[in-house]
Amino acid sequence: MHYTINGVTKTAYNRNGADGAVxxxxxxxxxxxxxxxxxxxxxxxxxxxxxxxxxIRDYA
Incomplete structure (x- = not known):
């Protein structure tokens, strides 16, 4: 998943697969x-x- 806040994009990976831990x-x-x-x-x-x-646009 990539998330962009104030024009800065960062990435979070789930390397555990679909059946792995959140x-x-x-x-x-x-x-x-x-x-x-x-x-x-x-x-x-x-x-x-x-x-x-x-x-997908959302708000904190």
Missing amino acids: VDVNLDLPEGTVIVYTVCLSNDGADLAGTCSGG
């Missing part, structure tokens, strides 16, 4: 901060072409 990313953000999430399939950290979702 990966938590805890962020300390002010209420109302805009976050855009994009989910992709990847192979060793490289996004697979054509697998990324459209961005």
Whole structure:
């Protein structure tokens, strides 16, 4: 998953697979901060072409 906050994009990986443990990313953000999430399939950290979702816009 890629997430963009204030124009800065970071990535969180779940290397445990679909049946593995959940990966938590805890962020300390002010209420109302805009976050855009994009989910992709990847192979060793490289996004697979054509697998990324459209961005989902949300608020902290």
